[in-house]
Amino acid sequence: MKKTLLHTIITILALISLLFPVALAAQDRTGPPYSAYDIRAERIRLINDAVKITWKMDTRYTGDFVLGRSEKEFNNISDVLNSKLIGTYNSSQDGIIIDRGLQSGKRYFYVIIAKEDLLRRDIKLINDVNITVIPVSLFSEPGPVESLKCEIHETSSIKVTWAKAKGDRLKYNIYRSKSMISGRADLEVAEKVASTEENSYVDRNVPDYGTYFYAITIIDKNDIEYFTPSANNNYAITGIYIKGRTLTTPLNTGAFLGQNNSIIVKWEQGHSLTGKAIAGYEIYRSEEVIDSQLKLKFAKLLHIAGTSETLYTDTSPGGGKFYYAVFARYNDGTVDISFDSGTNFTHTPVMIATLYRVTAMETEVFQGKLIIKWNYTGNSGNETLSIFRSARQAEDSGMLMPDSIFATENIKTGKFTTDIPDQGLYYYGLYIRDENHIVQFRRGINISPEPIGIKNNIIADDKKEISPEKKDKVSEPDRKEEISFDVEPEKDKLKDPQGKEKIIKKSDEPSRELDYIIKDIFYGEQYARAVKELNLFISATDNDYDRAKARLYLARSYIELEDFGKSVRLLNMKDVRQFFPEEAEFWSQFATSRLR
Incomplete structure (x- = not known):
């Protein structure tokens, strides 16, 4: 559908307007003049086929809007109608979209307007409000860099060479890491050691011990950096070292399940290869194999063990799968961060089972459908969620009627879409059924905080929490209740689109x-x-x-x-x-x- 032009939508909507003139008249614009505003578009670092677009929404507008792209500036309605459709979106939140699959060597402009305005062709364009003025230019990527080689130079340095990329006024950044730089994320944690216009660089600051990997990025004449990973062309898949792969002997790290859901980590006592004394060992834990500098960044340092220790008990990791790594630590503060030997980190996870359960849910009405979304935790047990609706707010699963459950879904999907009944207001919720226990329901966790549905031909607004004493007033067709908050003077305040201050509901005391x-x-x-x-x-x-x-x-x-x-x-x-x-x-x- 991305290739569909916006004027195709106009044609379809125009036909609908002829068939259903009354329905169309009911959709007369009552909201603000610019439903979406402050549109911005920008490049994404190191990526040359995508653009990030952001915008803000006026919360008074509740309809849909469309986002379009053009290689020409937007000067009039014709430019808008001939732009390419990126998508149709709901106004429930401010937006961030990644526009992918773009061609390099081109520049792009963006427009965002209400679908109702498209229908009536009532389109007013204002720079940096609903159209971008400065184009995002995706220049043709130079290159590529090829034939990267790393070798020992003059016994104590490493020389890195490569074949230059095609292009004028190019520069090259040289990066170094203790693990392979095979992706853009790895590049973020690597060390930039130099920038040059040549096709070689001698790294004279490499420690004698330890294995290192190199990568080359290109900087073009517009000062834009490019890195499309290509093994042995712009990043090395084999590490290089001067005197030794590591600072210490292999530690042969392992981990196994202990008592009471604890995990025991073991390793062999190391011996320094550098003449420096080992002062202890650092033990890390992660839910991924700690086999790179990037993975280590997100691992947790659990403990610093003494020089004579070879065991550590992780007493409370919780549920999940866990990997461990152990690195030798020296008395001068140096840590032997090395992944080359493959013996100081575990390759197989230790599993601790926890039952699946829902931790949060929210609902959204979109194009006449109800969308239920949820977060969950756990890694074992029943994965089937029972989804229910109830005319009254149930406190637990024991209060549900036999016909309350109307659907099931796998908990891992995180989303379920259903039709809204023709009449009636209902609370919606979800839980994993347990024949031996009653499951408690909590607002916003596993049951909606307010009823959702159709009353007097009006879809109940699921974006506002209605206090219990005001729920009976919802049935008045032309009346919308304001959000009721507990008043706490001098607390943080929010402003609605009309500028009125609302006191937000906080804890009486910080938790x-x-x-x-x-x-x-x-x-x-x-x-x-x-x-x-x-x-x-x-x-x-x-x-x-x-x-x-x-x-x-x-x-x-x-x-x-x-x-x-x-x-x-x-x-x-x-x-x-x-x-x-x-x-x-x-x-x-x-x-x-x-x-x-």
Whole structure:
């Protein structure tokens, strides 16, 4: 559908308008003049076939809008109608889109407008509001670099050579790492050692011991850096060392399950190959094999053992699969970070089983359909979710009627779409059935905080929480209740689109548990542990502000662990966007730009 032109949509919508004139008249524009605004487009570092587009939404507009792309400037309605459709989107949140598969050597402009305005051809173009003025230029990539070679030079240095790329006024950046630089993410944690216009470089600052890998990137005349990985052409697949692969003898690391869901890590006592005394060992844990500099960055340092120790017990890793690595530490502070021998990290995970369960859910009405999304944790047990609707808010699974469950879905999908019944308001929820136990329901965790459906031919607004004493008023067709918040003077405030201040609902006192998780675990760089603790906190709290704050830091933890997809989903949840709009926007853009 990406190749469909916007005027094709116009034709279809025009036919609909002829067939259903009354329905069309009911859609007269009542919202703001610019539903989406502040559109921006920019390159993504090291990527030459994609552009990141961002925009903001006026929350008073509840319809759909379209995003288009053109290789020409937008000067009039004809330019808009002849642009290429990227997609049609809902106005429920501010947007970030990665426009992929673009051709290099071209420049691109973008437009974003309400679908209703397209229908009426009532299109007003304003620079940097709904159209981009400065094009994003994707220059033709030089190159490629070929025939990368690394060799010992004058006994104590390493000479790196390569065949120059085709192009004028090119420069080359040389990167070095203790593991293979086979992707753009690896390049982010590698060390840039030099920049040159030549086709060779002598690295004279390489330690005598340790294995190193090199990669070459291209800088063009526009000062744009390019790196399309190609083995043995612009990155080396074989490491090189001067006197020894490592600073110490292989440690032959292993791990196995202990008592009470603990994990025992073992290694052999190392012997220094450099004359420096070993002062101890650093033990790391991760949910991925710690076989590169990139993986080590996101691993957790568990313990620094003494020189005579060869065992460590990880007493509370929680549920999941775990890998370990052990590195020798010297009395001068040097750590033997080496992956070349393959003996100081485990290759097979140790598994600790935890049952699947839902940790958060949200609902969204889109094009007459109800979309239910959820997050989950666990790695074993029943994967089938029972999805239910109930006319009253059930406190637990024992309160559901036999016909309340209307669908099932695998918990790993994270999303379910269903039709909205013709009449009636219902609470929606989901849980894993357990014939031996009653499952508790918590608002925003596994049951919707308010009823959703059609009352008096109006779809109930699922974007607002309605206080219990006001629910009976929802049935008034022309009345919309304002959000009711507990008033706490001098607390943080939000402004709605009309500029009115709303006091957001916070805890009476800061949650000590959440404060500990953020300050001691998250800022202690224990991100995998933070994920587990924050998920547990989210599933237990009934405070809206604390839940949103926990989701914000859960998203930031996923960013540190490079799980950008989960992070973006959390950052676009309504409560996170409401309570932390600036942080959510910044980190959402950050995570989206790093999606591969």
